[in-house]
Amino acid sequence: xxxxxxxxxxxxxxxxxxxxxxxxxxxxxxxxxxxxxxxxxxxxxxxxxxxxxxxxxxxxxxxxxxxxxxxxxxxxxxxxxxxxxxxxxxxxxxxxxxxxxxxxxxxxxxxxxxxxxxxxxxxxxxxxxxxxxxxxxxxxxxxxxxxxxxxxxxxxxxxxxxxxxxxxxxxxxxxxxxxxxxxxxxxxxxxxxxxxxxxxxxxxxxxxxxxxxxxxxxxxxxxxxxxxxxxxxxxxxxxxxxxxxxxxxxxxxxxxxxxxxxxxxxxxxxxxxxxxxxxxxxxxxxxxxxxxxxxxxxxxxxxxxxxxxxxxxxxxxxxxxxxxxxxxxxxxxxxxxxxxxxxxxxxxxxxxxxxxxxxxxxxxxxxxxxxxxxx
Amino acid sequence: xxxxxxxxxxxxxxxxxxxxxxxxxxxxxxxxxxxxxxxxxxxxxxxxxxxxxxxxxxxxxxxxxxxxxxxxxxxxxxxxxxxxxxxxxxxxxxxxxxxxxxxxxxxxxxxxxxxxxxxxxxxxxxxxxxxxxxxxxxxxxxxxxxxxxxxxxxxxxxxxxxxxxxxxxxxxxxxxxxxxxxxxxxxxxxxxxxxxxxxxxxxxxxxxxxxxxxxxxxxxxxxxxxxxxxxxxxxxxxxxxxxxxxxxxxxxxxxxxxxxxxxxxxxxxxxxxxxxxxxxxxxxxxxxxxxxxxxxxxxxxxxxxxxxxxxxxxxxxxxxxxxxxxxxxxxxxxxxxxxxxxxxxxx
Numbered sequence: 001x002x003x004x005x006x007x008x009x010x011x012x013x014x015x016x017x018x019x020x021x022x023x024x025x026x027x028x029x030x031x032x033x034x035x036x037x038x039x040x041x042x043x044x045x046x047x048x049x050x051x052x053x054x055x056x057x058x059x060x061x062x063x064x065x066x067x068x069x070x071x072x073x074x075x076x077x078x079x080x081x082x083x084x085x086x087x088x089x090x091x092x093x094x095x096x097x098x099x100x101x102x103x104x105x106x107x108x109x110x111x112x113x114x115x116x117x118x119x120x121x122x123x124x125x126x127x128x129x130x131x132x133x134x135x136x137x138x139x140x141x142x143x144x145x146x147x148x149x150x151x152x153x154x155x156x157x158x159x160x161x162x163x164x165x166x167x168x169x170x171x172x173x174x175x176x177x178x179x180x181x182x183x184x185x186x187x188x189x190x191x192x193x194x195x196x197x198x199x200x201x202x203x204x205x206x207x208x209x210x211x212x213x214x215x216x217x218x219x220x221x222x223x224x225x226x227x228x229x230x231x232x233x234x235x236x237x238x239x240x241x242x243x244x245x246x247x248x249x250x251x252x253x254x255x256x257x258x259x260x261x262x263x264x265x266x267x268x269x270x271x272x273x274x275x276x277x278x279x280x281x282x283x284x285x286x287x288x289x290x291x292x293x294x295x296x297x298x299x300x301x302x303x304x305x306x307x308x309x310x311x312x313x314x315x316x317x318x319x320x321x322x323x324x325x326x327x328x329x330x331x332x333x334x335x336x337x338x339x340x341x342x343x344x345x346x347x348x349x350x351x352x353x354x355x356x357x358x359x360x361x362x363x364x365x366x367x368x369x370x371x372x373x374x375x
Numbered sequence: 376x377x378x379x380x381x382x383x384x385x386x387x388x389x390x391x392x393x394x395x396x397x398x399x400x401x402x403x404x405x406x407x408x409x410x411x412x413x414x415x416x417x418x419x420x421x422x423x424x425x426x427x428x429x430x431x432x433x434x435x436x437x438x439x440x441x442x443x444x445x446x447x448x449x450x451x452x453x454x455x456x457x458x459x460x461x462x463x464x465x466x467x468x469x470x471x472x473x474x475x476x477x478x479x480x481x482x483x484x485x486x487x488x489x490x491x492x493x494x495x496x497x498x499x500x501x502x503x504x505x506x507x508x509x510x511x512x513x514x515x516x517x518x519x520x521x522x523x524x525x526x527x528x529x530x531x532x533x534x535x536x537x538x539x540x541x542x543x544x545x546x547x548x549x550x551x552x553x554x555x556x557x558x559x560x561x562x563x564x565x566x567x568x569x570x571x572x573x574x575x576x577x578x579x580x581x582x583x584x585x586x587x588x589x590x591x592x593x594x595x596x597x598x599x600x601x602x603x604x605x606x607x608x609x610x611x612x613x614x615x616x617x618x619x620x621x622x623x624x625x626x627x628x629x630x631x632x633x634x635x636x637x638x639x640x641x642x643x644x645x646x647x648x649x650x651x652x653x654x655x656x657x658x659x660x661x662x663x664x665x666x667x668x669x670x671x672x673x674x675x676x677x678x679x680x681x682x683x684x685x686x687x688x689x690x691x692x693x694x695x696x697x698x699x700x701x702x703x704x705x706x707x708x709x710x711x712x713x714x715x716x717x718x719x720x721x722x
Contacts, residue, residue, distance in 0.1 A: 075440070077640040079673045080708035120628060127632035130677055130702050292641075292672075 020164060020349040027310035027351070028052055028359040029317040031368055034283050034305045037092040041283075045096050048307045051361035058183055058277055058309065060105035065181035068094055069189045069204045070113045070122075071291055074129035078292040081299055083129050086286040089187050091131050093281045093305070095139040097187060102140035109140050112177050114149030114207045117215075119226045122147050148175035149227040150212045157210070157223065159247070160272035164348055166250060167264035172272055173213055173223075173246040183276045186311065190282030190302055190318055192372055194289045195236065195258045196341055197334035198322060200315040201278030202270045203341060206262065209235065209269070213243045221245065235265050259330075259338030267344035270311055274350070278314035280306040282321070287375040300375035304368055312351025313358045316342055323371030326353040333373070380514070381461055382507060383411040385492045393500070397511050402465070402492045411492075414463040417453050419540070420446050422466045423483040424476070425644050425665050433644075433666075440548070440643050443665035447646055448543035450487040451521075452531055455555040462489035474499040475714055478506050478690070479667045482715035485510040486648055486661040488517045502690070506715070509690045513717070516659050519650035522680075523554035524634040525626070526563060526570035531555070534575040541619030542573045542626070549627050550647050552636045561586055568592060569634065571626045573616070580609075594629040596622070636679050641672035645712075649678075658682065658720040667714055674712055679704040682720040689716050 030051035034044045049055045068089045078086040098109055115125040122145035123133040137143045146152055154176035161171040178184065188204035196203050210227065212218055214235055217228025221244045233239045236258040241248060254260070282304040288297035304321060308314030316326035319342065324334045326342050342353040352358065355365070384390075384398045386405035400411045421444035426434040433441045446464055453462045464484045468476050477499045484491040485507075493503060527546070529539035546553055556563035558574050559582055569592040572578050578595055587593055588605025600611030612625035632638075637649055637660065644666035651658040660676065681704050685696040689712075696718065698705035707718070 075638075075640055075643065077673070077675060080640075080675050120624075124628060124632050127635070128638065130638060130706070132702055 018347075021343075021346040021352075024312065024346050024349050024352040025310055026357050027308055027313050028361055029306060029308035029310075029314050030361045031304060031306050031317065031321065031363040031365070033303060033363050033368060035301075035303045037090050037283055041092055041096050042099075044305060045093075045100060047362065048305060049100060052308055055101055055104035055106075058104075059101045061107050062182035063108045063110070063180070064101060064106050064183045064185060065110045065112055065177055066094070066097070066185040066187055067112045067204055067208060068187050069199075069207070070115060070125065070129075071207065072293060073116050074125055076292050078286055078297060078299060084131070085284045086299055087189060087191065087291045088129070089189050089281050090283065091126075091136060093279070093283070094187060095136050097185075097279060098136065098139035098143060106140065108142040108144070110144045110146055110177055110181065111136060112146050112148045112175075112208070114175075114210060114227070115147055117149075117211070117227055117229055119147060119150050121145060146175065146177045148177055148208060149210050149215075150175070150225070151210070151223065152176065157213070157246075160269075162268045162272045162348070164271070166268045166271070167344055167348070168249060168251070168254070168261060168268055169242075169247055169265070170250055171247040172209060172269060174208055174273065175210055178208055178273050184273060185277040185279065186275045187279045187281065190280045190285050190304070190306070190322065191290050192288060192322075192334060194294050195262045195338060196266065197336075197338055198315070198319055198324065198341075199290050200280055200318045201275060201311045202315050202345060203266050205269045205273065205275065206231075206235075206266050208273065209265075213246050219243045235261060237261075263339045263341040263344050266341045267348055267350070270345050271348040271350050275311040276309060278306075278308050278311040280314065280318050282306065282318070282370070285372075287372045298375070300370075300372060302370040302372065302375075304363075304370065310351040312342055312345045312353050316353035316355060317358060317360060317365060319353075320355060320365045321369055323369055323373060326355065379461065380490065380517075381411050381414055381463055382490050383414075383463060383492045384408070385467075385494050391495050391497075391500075394504075395495075397504075397507050398493060402463075411463065413460055415453055415457055415460045416463050416465050417446075417449050419449055420464045420466050422468060422472075422476075423479050423663075423665055424472075424667065441665075443548070443644060443646070445544070445547065445646050445663070445665060446483050446489075447487040447648060447663070448540065448547050450484065450489040451555065452540060452543060454488055456531060464489055464491045466491070468494060473667070474502070476667055477503050478714045479663070479665065481506045481510070482661075482663050483665075486663055486715070506690045509688075513659075513688075515652075516650060516661075516717075519652050519659070521552050521554065522636050522649045522651055522658070523552040523567060524569065524636050525551055525630055526554045526556045526567050527573055528556045528558055528560075528570055529573040530558060530576070535573065538575075538616060538619055538622065539573050542571070542623050545619055545623035546626065547646055549623065550635070550637055550639055551627060551630070552649055564591060569594060569630050571629075572596070573622070573626075592629070594626050638677040640675040642674045642676075645674070647676075656722050658722075660718040660720070662712060662716045662718070664712060664714050674709045675706060676709060676718065677701060677704055677706045678720070680722075681705050682722060684721045686719040687716055688719055689713065 084090040157173040158179035186201040193199040212223040282302040383402040426442040531539040587607035590606040610629040614621035614625040616622040
């Protein structure tokens with residue numbers, strides 16, 4: 001039962017959120033048509049970054065951390081398709097980004113991901129998918145890999161508070177690599193998502209949470225030494241708490257539904273660990289969900305690559321390219337069963353999803369639209 | 376199939392009607408055929424299957440890959456310890472097992488050079504006979520050597536029995552080709568780059584130093600043992616090796632997946648066995664599906680060696696495959712697979 005006090009508190013909160021949303025940051029977004037990962041990728045990505053002001057102003061003399069999307073197990077494919085042609089960021093997009101960042105003066109680049117249920121080095125995980133990690137390692141002067149699904153080489157986890165309080169948690173404990181960098185980049189795959197509607201540069205950061213704390217096998221009081229399983233029980237369903245060493249939920253009475261919780265955690269994370277550069281690989285992808293474990297998924301070829309310095313603006317443009325309205329409310333496509341992550345991030349002041357306010361450079365949305373539900 | 380390779384029938388009393396070839400001996404007190412003699416029958420053999428929990432779900436390891444009851448490691452070990460005597464698996468299907476499970480029992484045994492004591496039922500025998508005839512036709516594979524990236528050094532008996540056997544089992548689940556070696560037998564490491572010391576005995580480093588200094592990698596328990604020796608290395612792993620799962624994972628990390636001889640996708644319930652003939656001109660990968668049914672996903676395989684041609688052989692038919700060059704080797708998309716398939720390769 002909602003009391004008068006709850007109602008008044010809710011109205012007040014909504015007002016604050018709306019105020020923050022209206023003042024959310026705005027940055028231009030670049031779109032480029034890109035049909036293959038072949039020789040045309042380099043000039044395409046150069047044009048892409050030039051259109052948002054160049055990489056030099058972002059990475060020159062900086063330590064760069066890049067979260068890529070290697071979701072699921074490397075031994076699982078969508079049909080016979082190699083992971084990079086369906087649900088993983090393509091290694092040539094990663095390699096080309098590194099090459100161009102190196103040219104732009106990046107001091108050191110670290111590739112980050114939290115691979116499924118293992119403390120294995122990322123190189124081993126990539127090789128299991130039949131990648132040759134040397135093509136990434138050799139793409140820039142100093143390149144490192146770090147598995148961020150556990151403590152790694154640090155002595156302690158780094159705590160990231162969510163500015164303005166957070167939707168679900170007030171702060172998150174993450175691997176040190178997310179703190180030990182000057183610039184944070186998300187290189188995502190452009191896909192639909194069974195729980196969150198779409199997965200783009202922001203949803204990619206769901207995977208920055210270490211499963212030693214936020215995973216099914218997390219330690220009760222302290223983080224476990226190794227990650228076991230996914231984030232189903234802690235984040236998706238809220239059936240259990242993260243390790244007590246980490247900040248606990250703000251509203252333990254809130255809904256235990258993944259369509260409520262996952263978008264809020266993603267928005268929180270993107271406010272707590274801001275994304276300085278969002279890159280979305282939509283050259284080859286999959287429709288119907290985020291990985292081969294979702295029923296009814298299939299290969300598709302949106303033929304597009306998108307980048308921007310604000311993740312909400314960038315994801316709003318990508319959402320529109322996929323044939324959806326970034327302003328859509330819960331219940332409308334693609335958010336039929338979940339809240340809109342873009343809206344939740346906007347409420348935290350991360351960025352604006354209002355296409356009328358976002359400058360789009362390069363190709364235009366209308367010319368390049370790829371209605372993924374029809375793929 | 377020569378009589379030195381026993382193909383026994385579990386039977387008592389008068390033989391069942393019909394053509395029983397290629398079965399050539401009896402196990403269980405029947406009449407009308409010679410009695411199985413001279414074989415080694417490992418007691419640890421299990422009915423081959425994906426391991427199922429009480430609630431009927433497949434049991435899985437920490438990475439989500441299903442646990443399987445597979446006997447390939449045990450057969451290879453038995454043949455290694457006593458090469459003169461044929462290996463026969465005396466396992467009996469659970470009452471609820473499907474008729475196709477007999478095919479799995481045959482494949483699980485014969486792919487690795489053993490045989491299974493056939494349980495005859497009118498329903499299962501026609502398909503079982505076809506499977507036995509397939510292996511009879513391809514008997515030459517039994518003599519081919521496994522393609523190995525790693526030698527596993529152990530007594531495989533006494534104090535080493537459990538850890539040695541479990542490591543072989545779990546390394547096979549990781550699709551790692553292995554060669555078996557006894558402690559001190561350095562000659563067994565010829566032409567191999569890495570070896571894992573899976574023994575409770577102290578490592579006789581002096582014996583292995585020439586091999587290590589020539590570029591060999593010896594993987595042992597205990598991080599403090601890590602050091603460089605000439606062109607090679609000793610890699611000490613931090614995991615306690617009384618945990619076989621951790622030991623196998625640690626050995627694989629030390630070996631690194633750069634040494635993989637094959638990789639599989641959408642094949643969590645499969646084990647593979649890659650062999651080559653003595654000249655290296657022909658090879659075969661045998662794929663055994665412990666889920667026992669038709670696979671629901673599209674399996675792909677990558678082989679580190681860029682073989683020129685590949686032919687898929689099942690008990691029923693042969694299908695030419697289309698390998699494509701990939702990552703220094705070849706990758707082959709496979710059609711839906713059943714209990715067993717062999718990929719015949721030519722250089």
